[in-house]
Each structure stands twice: as structure tokens, then as C-alpha cells.
Amino acid sequence: MKSISFFSKKNLSLREIFLNSKINKNFIVNDVKPLDTAKNKDLTFFDSIKYKSMAAKTAAGACITTKSFEKFIPAKVEKIIVKNVLLELAHVLKKIYSNADIDYPDFTLKKAIKKKYKTVKFGNNVLVGKNVKIGNNTVIGSNTIIEKNVIIGKNCIIGSGNIIKNTLLGDRVVTQDNCKIGQKGFGFIPIKGKNIKFPHIGKVIIGNDVEIASGCTIDRGSVDDTLIGKNTYLDxxxxxxxxxxIGDNCMIAGQVGFAGSSTVGSNVSIGGQAGISGHLKIGNNVKIGGGSGVVKDIEDNQIVMGYPAVKFRDFLKKNKKINNE
Known part of the structure; x- marks a missing residue:
């Protein structure tokens, strides 16, 4: 899908952003990106040893990090040394993207103009923002809000009462009633009795043939994007x-919750009310039992269950032992 940003950006140089830091290689910052996708005019950040291998390969022009982590970053990368990487990153994002820390109302919203979208069917009271693109033969249910710059593909069915912002939808996507997609995530930094809001400059990208059932909530990315692969179904x-x-062809049952920045492979099945902790990697062809709590990475082709989630065979052994006591 086409790369697009939903937030206005200020063109600032490194020296304008980091007024109290010594900057050797000054340049206008093109964007703020993760370690693995940043280019030579981008700013990135490195705050966890878990991402050491990404840091060693980053092509970023500059990186916010700590004194103890700077040794892992390539010599050509300008290093901005701070004590609290995420706090500094929040301040930087606020400078560059001043309106991404709060979801302000979209005042461009107007009643859908059917002449503009000749092949789209609208229910009652649909509001559409500026520069929204909707593909042919898509159906939009009543009382749905589609905010500015959203792109919806062809032959989609958008249920009633949806709110969609900061999102790109593929073709033949179904969202049932009362879903909210593209809102700011649960991101803040508690410090000295105050919560510092963390701007979310990413978006949601949903692949072709995805189905999203009623009442689902999908937060946009903070610095990266939130992704749902093709033919994945959410209950x-x-x-x-x-x-x-989340990869392709996944089946995720009701009330499953994913914490931030976790990656799920393709052909994964997750039972109802399971919880996935943040910053984990779940492989391909994995099955996770209902009610499980996943707190560590899972390799390909595993079946797990329980809290904490363990291999299914170990789960059965443990419960058999408990039942025999």
C-alpha cells in the first residue's frame, strides 16, 4: 500500500531538536523511524538490549540512546546520548509532530456526498473527512465516521457505528458494527507523579480479505505502524x-488482547480471552489455547496453553498432577 502520513510535520534539523546536545552531523530530519526501517536522514532510538542486532545494522542518520548502549550503534550514526530514551523520544516527537499526542476531533467531517462516491452505498448519518478515498462497491453502515485521509479499498463492508481514522484498508475488508480503528494507543511515560503523553505518529494498515467482528479496537502505531495481514479474522x-x-491467515477468537509491539506470524490460531504481552515474537503456525497468558516468545509450529503459556503437553502433565493430588 502507498506510504502516507496522517500527521503534519515540522522540518527541523538535529540541532534545532536537540538544543543542549553537541551535534557533529547536522541534517533536516526526514522522519522518526524504528531501528530497522530508518534511513540516513531519519532519526531512530535504541532503548533495549533486546534490539541490539537491529541497532548494529541500522541505517539511520542519528540515534537517541544511552551511554551504555552507544557502543552497539554503527560509527557513522550520530548518537544523541540521554538518560531516559523514551522520555526524550516523546519530547522529540512532540516537537516534530505537534498534534499526534492527542486525538483531536476531525473538523473536516461532513455528511457523505453520494455524488462523489458514485459506486459506494451509504447508510444514514455517515460522516466523511477531507481527502478520504473509498473503493468501488464498498458499503458503509449508518452512523459511521471515516476521518480525513483514510483509504478504504474496493468491495469492503463497513458496519454501523464504526470510527476509522489514520488507517489504510485493503480490498474486501469487513468490519462489523461498533469497531474503532486507528486511535492513539495507550502510550505514556510516568515520571515524577506526572504522565507524559507519548505521541503516536503511525497508522493502521489492514490487508485484503480481513474480517473484524463487532466491538474490536485497533490502535495505530506509535513510531511504527500496526499491521494486520491478509485473510486474518478477528472475533x-x-x-x-x-x-x-499480525501475519496472514490468522484466526483470533473473542476478547483476545495484544499488548504493544508484539509480532505474530502467519497461520496462527488464538483461543478466546488469551493475553499476549508486549514486545514478543510469536512464530508461524502457532496455536494458543483460550485463556492463556503469553509472556515469552513462541517458536514456529508450537501449541501452547496456560498461564504462563507452556507447551500443551506440559500443560496437560501439570494439570494431571494437580488433579491427582
Missing amino acids: NQVHIAHNVK
Whole structure:
């Protein structure tokens, strides 16, 4: 899908952003990106040893990090040394993207103009923002709001009472009633009795043939994007937090919750009310039992269950032992 940003950006140089830091290689910052996708005019950040291998390969022009982590970053990358990487990153994002820390109302919303979208069917009281693109033969249910710059593909069915913002939808996507997609995630930094809001400059990208059942909430990415792969189905009341990436052909049952920045492979099945902790990697062809709590990475082709989730065979052994006591 086409790369697009939903937030206005200020063109600032490194020296304008980091007024109190010594900058050797000054340049206008093109964007703020994760370690693995940043280019030579982008700013990135490195705050966890878990991402050491990404840091070593980053092509970013500059990186916010700590004194103890700077040794892992390539010599050509300008290093901005701070004590609290995420706090500094929040301040930087606020400078560059001043309106991404709060979801302000979209005052461009107007009643859908049917002449503009000749092949689209609208229910009652649909509001559409500026520069919205909707593909042919798509159906939009009553009382749905589609905010500015959203792109919806062909032959989609958008249920009633949906709110969609900061999102790109593929073709033949179904969202049932009362879904909210593209809102700011649960991102803030508690410090000295105050919560510092963390701007979310990413978006939600939903692939072709995805189905999202009623009452699901999908947060946009913070610095990265939130992704749902093609032909993935979500049951009712699934929550997907910022930066989560879900692969193709996944089946996710009701009330499953994903914490931020976890990655799920393709052909994964997750039972109802399971919880996936943040910053985890779940492989391909994995099955996770209902009610499980996943707190560590899962390799390909595994079946797990329980809290904490363990291999299914170990889960059965443990419960058999408990039942025999």
C-alpha cells in the first residue's frame, strides 16, 4: 500500500531538536523511524538490549540512546546520548509532530456526498473527512465516521457505528458494527507523579480479505505502524495495541488482547480471552489455547496453553498432577 502520513510535520534539523546536545552531523530530519526501517536522514532510538542486532545494522542518520548502549550503534550514526530514551523520544516527537499526542476531533467531517462516491452505498448519518478515498462497491453502515485521509479499498463492508481514522484498508475488508480503528494507543511515560503523553505518529494498515467482528479496537502505531495481514479474522471485542503486527491467515477468537509491539506470524490460531504481552515474537503456525497468558516468545509450529503459556503437553502433565493430588 502507498506510504502516507496522517500527521503534519515540522522540518527541523538535529540541532534545532536537540538544543543542549553537541551535534557533529547536522541534517533536516526526514522522519522518526524504528531501528530497522530508518534511513540516513531519519532519526531512530535504541532503548533495549533486546534490539541490539537491529541497532548494529541500522541505517539511520542519528540515534537517541544511552551511554551504555552507544557502543552497539554503527560509527557513522550520530548518537544523541540521554538518560531516559523514551522520555526524550516523546519530547522529540512532540516537537516534530505537534498534534499526534492527542486525538483531536476531525473538523473536516461532513455528511457523505453520494455524488462523489458514485459506486459506494451509504447508510444514514455517515460522516466523511477531507481527502478520504473509498473503493468501488464498498458499503458503509449508518452512523459511521471515516476521518480525513483514510483509504478504504474496493468491495469492503463497513458496519454501523464504526470510527476509522489514520488507517489504510485493503480490498474486501469487513468490519462489523461498533469497531474503532486507528486511535492513539495507550502510550505514556510516568515520571515524577506526572504522565507524559507519548505521541503516536503511525497508522493502521489492514490487508485484503480481513474480517473484524463487532466491538474490536485497533490502535495505530506509535513510531511504527500496526499491521494486520491478509485473510486474518478477528472475533468480537479483540484489542490490538500500538505497533502490533499480525501475519496472514490468522484466526483470533473473542476478547483476545495484544499488548504493544508484539509480532505474530502467519497461520496462527488464538483461543478466546488469551493475553499476549508486549514486545514478543510469536512464530508461524502457532496455536494458543483460550485463556492463556503469553509472556515469552513462541517458536514456529508450537501449541501452547496456560498461564504462563507452556507447551500443551506440559500443560496437560501439570494439570494431571494437580488433579491427582
